[in-house]
Amino acid sequence: MNNQSVRKEYYSNDIIDEAAHYLSTITDSPKLESEILLADILKKDRLDFYKRNLSIDHLLYKKYQSLLSERQKGKPLAYLTGKKEFWSLVLQVNEAVLIPRPETELLVEKCLSFIKKYNNPNVLELGTGSGAVSIALAKESPLIKFTAIDISTKALELAKKNAINNHVNNILFKTSDWFSEVNEEFNIIVSNPLMLIKMN
Numbered sequence: 001m002n003n004q005s006v007r008k009e010y011y012s013n014d015i016i017d018e019a020a021h022y023l024s025t026i027t028d029s030p031k032l033e034s035e036i037l038l039a040d041i042l043k044k045d046r047l048d049f050y051k052r053n054l055s056i057d058h059l060l061y062k063k064y065q066s067l068l069s070e071r072q073k074g075k076p077l078a079y080l081t082g083k084k085e086f087w088s089l090v091l092q093v094n095e096a097v098l099i100p101r102p103e104t105e106l107l108v109e110k111c112l113s114f115i116k117k118y119n120n121p122n123v124l125e126l127g128t129g130s131g132a133v134s135i136a137l138a139k140e141s142p143l144i145k146f147t148a149i150d151i152s153t154k155a156l157e158l159a160k161k162n163a164i165n166n167h168v169n170n171i172l173f174k175t176s177d178w179f180s181e182v183n184e185e186f187n188i189i190v191s192n193p194l195m196l197i198k199m200n
């Protein structure tokens with residue numbers, strides 16, 4: 001990507017193609033990721049690149065190069081854009097939380113089926129992280145009260161912000177080391193914890 005710095009003008013079609021080539025060794029969808037990163041920098045929709053060949057100024061081009069370089073070194077796309085889609089919600093993510101995974105939507109589906117079986121259940125999520133699971137559940141069940149705990153105050157800060165941004169106000173977020181600060185009784189407990197296994 002170095003020879004680009006001498007160029008005076010940059011156009012989206014060219015730099016996306018170059019970026020896609022640059023990222024091709026680290027991802028199966030280099031073009032898509034190149035478009036997402038450029039769209040994020042330009043605050044545009046990715047589909048705009050298919051409508052017009054956009055002119056990019058030097059500063060933004062430099063910013064794009066820097067993001068591409070971080071992506072090339074393995075930083076996840078969602079940490080670079082600061083957002084991730086989950087259950088038709090857009091969630092902010094940062095390095096205080098793990099990026100919600102598409103498979104975790106199955107956990108939401110399963111939990112919703114249990115919620116439907118109960119009359120007004122009290123639901124607890126352990127280790128909420130970005131809030132993805134509780135926010136998706138609470139969005140689908142606005143009359144039910146949820147409690148979501150995490151040991152990380154930074155994660156909870158982000159989870160609260162995600163709830164507000166997604167217009168969800170039926171979750172009580174709490175700092176707790178698993179059950180240490182949990183005194184109520186719950187009908188349903190949901191969790192997607194990270195399992196750490198030490199092999200030696």
Ligand SMILES: C[S@@+](CC[C@H](N)C(=O)[O-])C[C@H]1O[C@@H](n2cnc3c(N)ncnc32)[C@H](O)[C@@H]1O
Pocket residue numbers: 097098099100101104126127128129130131132133149150151152155176177178191192193194
């Ligand atoms: C794998 S992440 C899951 C995040 C989210 N539920 C999801 O599915 O995307 C596990 C979460 O558990 C939290 N956690 C780890 N140890 C904990 C503990 N002792 N008590 C409460 N939460 C804990 C971490 O801070 C992290 O946010």
